[in-house]
Every structure is written in C-alpha cells, then in structure tokens.
Amino acid sequence: MTQNSEHTPAPADVDPQVVEIAEEIVTEEAVETAPEQTFADFGVHPAIVQALEAKGIVHPFPIQAMTLPVALGGHDIIGQAKTGTGKTLGFGIPALQRAIGPGEPGWDKLEAKGSAGAPQALIVAPTRELAVQVAGDLTAAAAQRPLRIATIYGGRAYEPQIEELQRGVEVVVGTPGRLIDLMRQRHLRLDLVNTVVLDEADEMLDLGFLPDVETLLGAVPAVRQTMLFSATMPGPVVAMARRYMTQPTHIRAADPEDEGLTKKDIRQLVYRAHHMDKDELVARALQAEGRGRTIIFTRTKRTAARVADELTARGFAAGALHGDLGQGAREQALRAFRNGKVDILVATDVAARGIDVDDVTHVFNFQAPEDEKTYVHRVGRTGRAGNKGVAVTLVDWEDMPRWSLIDKALGLGQPEPQETYSSSPHLFADLGIPKGTKGRLPKEKRVLEGLEGEVLEDLGGPESAPRG
Template identity: 55%
Template structure:
C-alpha cells in the first residue's frame, strides 16, 4: 500500500508569504512534528512538542509563531515591542534558530533579533531600541537586558521554550522562572524538546494553559535514536584513537563530520593532531570567544572545512542536514548526551554513521548507555587503526595512510591563554546580541497575502 505524502504548509493554512519563503528553500511538505503541531499552534493552543533532534522542531514552532505575529487578529499589530519570544539554551542554537526564522519570514517584513552572550551589549541594545518583532535569546542574556530595563517583555503574545530539558540540565530554571513572571499571563506557550523527563512536564504544566502533548514518534525509548543512523561501537586504545579517526575520515562516502571530545583541551588537541595529518579541521569549545566560535561554525557550514571537533557546548547548536559521520572520541557521560550527539547525523531522512571509541576504562559507562537505550551492544569488539574489521565495518579503502597531506592550520585548535596560564574566561561572562532583522517596519492592516 502506498504511503500518503505528508501535507504541505499551504494545505495546513500557513500564510502565503511564509509558504513562498519556505518553497524557495525547497521546503514544501511537513515533517511529522510539524504536521501534528501546526493546526493547533496556528489556533493559539499551548503545546508540548516532542520529536527527535533533526526532525523539524524549529519550523514546528517557528512557522506558527511567525504566522501569528504576522497576521493574527488576536495579537496586537507589531509596534517595535517583541510579540514573539523564543528561549534556547546555547549561543549556537540561538544563531541557528534565528537563521531558520529569518529564512521563513523573509517576505513578511518582521524584524527578528538574536540575543546571546559573547557579544557587546551596545549592539543588542541598539537593535532593541530600533524595534523588534521576534526575539530568539539565551536565558542569561535575556535576564541581563530585562534587569537593565533594555528589554521590554510586556507585549509577548507567543512564548517558546526550545530544548527545555537542556535548559534544566544547565541550571537555567531560575532564569526561566524570572522570564515567565515578566511576560503576560495571557499568551500562547509552546515547549519543544527531543526528550521530555518528568520534571520538565511538571514545570510545563505550572505555566501552560491546558497544553496538548504531541509526540511525533512511538513512545519506545529506542525510537530516540535515528533509524537511519548506523551505530558502530568498539574498544580503542587511548594512544591509538587519533590514528583510528584519521582512518575513519578516509572512509568512502564520508562528508561533513563532527567529532565530539569530552573536554576543551581534548577538543583542541584532537583538532590539532588531525590538522598535522593534513585534514581540513576546525574546533568549537568553551574557551573560545564567541566570534571565534562563529567563525569555526561558519567554516564548517560553508564547507571550507569538513571536520569539526567539538565539546558538547555545540551539540545542540549545529543544524546541518548533510553531516554523514559523528565520532565520539570518548564515551558520553550518559545516554541522553549520546542521543543528542549522534542526532547530528542521519537527519531529515538522510543516512548517517555514528562511531563511538570506547576506552578500556569506559566499558562500564558504555554498557549503561547500551542498556538504557536497549541497543543490545554491551559486548563490543576491540579494533585498532590497522584492524581489517575496522576497514570493513566503515568502508575504509585498503592501504590508506594516517597522513593525507601537508600539515594544515586549525581554526580554534588551542584555547586562548590568560595571564595566569589557564584558559581565558573573560569572554564567558560577556554576553551580547547579533541582529538578524532587516530593519524594516512591518506593514499594518491586513498583512497576509491570501491565495
């Protein structure tokens, strides 16, 4: 029996301007989470949305938010005070969500601003004073600006919490509660995340009005791992891991690749060693200033480099559909970190490969992850960089060498140094915003172009 195609954004009643902008990016039909949430969200219903990473949550909340701010009689005309607010846990995710919303709202004249740490305050204050309609921001910087009197939240009609479980893990709950107290009680609230632990559901129901909980997949735990992702796990000696990775990076069909390291120093070291072997590599870690992190991510997105070595700070901020391989240099600390890491590949229907190198001292940790996710992979083989089994499992050509060319510089390989010899932490406390808007005033009256 033929499977019916998912409905288009047009069929679900999305404004023509938004549909045209999406179609210009090759997006016409909805993913499951979008198909389920759009009719309710467009009507102003509070929603708890759950779907795996990479399966369309951003447009699931972004499209109805733009549509309602753009042309919903129940929401006052835009007047330079934010009508929509999206809260995200990390700077990288803030940038990515802001870009996605810009593309979707390109024909609406709505002004979208991203607010996150690591940027000068003056930039964002100037943008807020010039007028914004939708804000995407991280909790800490939003609170800073609100307490300074630079951020007006009294006009927010649609509030979104994205990756709520991550915000809970990062300790943002007090900031979230302050923001919730500052926005109007009469509003639409949408909460989206890949996972939805009990504390998040309890929190949601304290500030949401009769929310509808939508899951885009089955309730089985193993569904949190993409079916399109091939998982390869094996024991690897610590001294051989970079050599193993150098071989993996020469596998047939290998495209953009993300390597996750546990520490900032580890990410810098792995990137540097791969650069010495001739690979095009960049790095992202917490000791890098925000401009440097953005340059690294931009280089990866544009294809100037095809290998990104990152700590988990970047795990939820990279939204690129064609990442072919994810490599865990060490075993993640828990099963959810594993899910989020390997969720960078096998996205949006693409196939992908997730590889985990398990050290001798990490066997128990891996067993716990395997058992928690019902992977049935607790017993794993031991492979070295020259093991024929490794080459066979990952389609690595016979006879490849570790070094593929002359040594190359690595963007962000070494953490910046402060005068005390440790990583410079001054940039951590600096927060800022990057304007994503086009500076134009929205049209008034009936702004929606009818089909």
C-alpha cells in the first residue's frame, strides 16, 4: 500500500471529494488476506482474541482485515462498505483496544487524574436497533476484559441510563438525541473521549441527525481518533468528514468480482403480483425448502401489523416491528427473532438497519421499495457474513414505474417482472416450494413458541418511537 493517494487511482464509484481528503485509498483489490490469518495476526489484544474465538469468530472479514492495521495505528478512517460486511468489529476492536478498564494497566493514572469511569470511546448510531446490535457485538468482544459498555437511546427511562453512567463506563454506544440530552444534563462526560465512531453516517443524514452529530463532535477533545462508516458518501457526509477528521484513510470494501450495488451472494427474484393474492403467495413461499429466519418489509406500519397478524393466524411464528409499537414491544419482537421464538419478522424500514442476524435466509419486499437505496438496505439483511440469501420483491401493477427506476439504477436487468400468482409453477420452482403446498402452515410444523415466548418488558419512560 502506498501512503500517497496520487499513486492510487480512485475507484470509479468513489466520490472525488472523498479522495481529496483521504490520506490513502485502500480497496479490497489491494489487500491480500490469507484465509488462515486470525485476529491475533493483526495485533489484537489477546483477551479480545480469546473472547471472539469463544464465539467462533477467528478469521477477519475483508473490511476488518483492511481496517484493523490502520485503526489500531490510531489513524482516522472513512470506511465505505455495503451493509452486512462485518464492519462493526472493524471499528469496535480498535475502540476496545484503546480503552482502559478497571484494574488494567493505566487505570491507576486515570484514578489519579479523577477521570476513571468517564467514557473513553463514543460510538454514534442512527437507530436504537443498530445501537443495541453494536453494543452487543462489543460486549461479546470485550467479554474477557473489565470494560463497561453502556447503550444509550431514547424511548426508555432516563434513570437507569443515568445510574449506569454514574457507576462508570468506558464505552458509550448511543443515538444522537439521547446522547445530547444526557450531555446537556451533565450526566454524560465527553471531555475524555479518545475514540469516536460514526456508524451508518448516510442514514444519520437521511434521518436529519447530522446537526446533532456535529454537536457531539464539538464536545469531544480535538485530539482523538475518528472513524466514519457509511455505505454511500453523499455531499453533506463528505463535508462533515472534512471538518472533523485529520487525513483520514479511505477504506473501500468491495469484492472485485462483486461489481453491483447489492451483494453477489443474494439471489434476487422479482415478481409482478396482485395485492389481493400476496398473503397467499407469501404464505406458500414461506414453506420453501431451506427457508430459515426471514424478514418481510412493508411500506407502512399498518401493513406490517396486518401481515404479521395474518401470518400468525395461518400458523406461522411471526412478529411485527414498526414505529407504532412501544420500545418494550419492539425489543420483545427482536429478542424473539434472535432467539428463535419467531422465525419471521414483518418490519417497516425502521428495521432495515441494525438487525444483525447473520443467518437470515430470505427477505421479502411485500411492496416495491421507495427507491434503490431502500432496496439495497433491505436485501442486505440476508447474505450476511459469507452466507447466501434470497430476496423476493413483489411489485404491484401501480408500482411498475417505481420499480423500473430501481431496476435501472441498480442494473438488475428485471425491468418487467414476470406476472406471478400464488399458484404459478415458476414460483414453486424458483423458491423450491414443495408441490401441493397451501397458504397455511401444517399443524405438525408449528414448532416455535411464537412472540409470547419472550417477555414483554415494561421499560419505563415514553413509549414514543421514531418514524418507521
């Protein structure tokens, strides 16, 4: 790798503004990662290596192999990667490695300065679900170290979060609004943070959070390591990187054989379907051979609730996740999905980021997504962590113009999806649905506990939820 960006040609789809501020560009083509390489080979703390091995995580993914040498050296990073590529550990391991926990070397110096227990790393995420997922991954990686990791987000009572901060934490993962609230109430100290991570920066832009993010960046020390990760690099994100980062290295994780905007491990099927037949079509498709955990995306909260109820009535173990649910109900649905109590999650786009379940086998778009970016985020919930996946999109007649634009933007080559009904032979053949399958799950196959298998917690605090 060269340290001079003049000698490294920019990939065609990298914003030239990003190149201007980048110290170097590292692409997957430029990094040769031996398959036997382990996290230990990158100088990762032995306790973190052991904790990851206990979870069966031994070999880094490409984005991690590219990020770790730069990030562990303390350099600023702009990471550009498709969803599902494993970037959480790419930034999480360096943040954990730099932090000092109670009783570890250097802790006595923090105590002497009166700074023991103040956050040393700040990770900002756009949604509650993503914050919870990131914190979970970091907690697993830090399982054999005394580091304390707090998850801070709205929709829950303030008091438990305040008490947790007062007891002392080394790493804070949170959403912008609640982080700012606690900072202004002087419960959250940011003056000793040495590592800042902005995860899914383009989503923060979409949700209108960039001003809040800049408020947080203005509150942390000027001398720090900053890592920004984003699937795309729109102008406002680039401008923020210019203002708050120092000679960042631009890391672009892309498989040279995977030129599309969606991952090549995802088989994408598109059908023109009638809205009156979709329930039956989906119910039959959910009985396809090899179908495991599944996410069904809908355009509206009302549709998500209706489809979840309909599938439950047909014998499937399904839960809904949308913005009209209180935080307790949303976390109940996510836990049930992760723990295998339900294997179908019917969700609005509030769930398009932050559901980090590696073994989602199928994603359904119940209606055509709003745009190509939404489509990419949705189908990226499957085919994660090296697995293969299937994405099925059902396009209504009236949505054909919208779908045509999505297809053209992504180069999918399916501008005129085949007219398809629940009884269409090609549907059965494409998805491997057993012959004779009807739209109700046979009683002998109803083996999961369902949503009731997870406790609905009273989390206190407001039950308001973000858009979704």
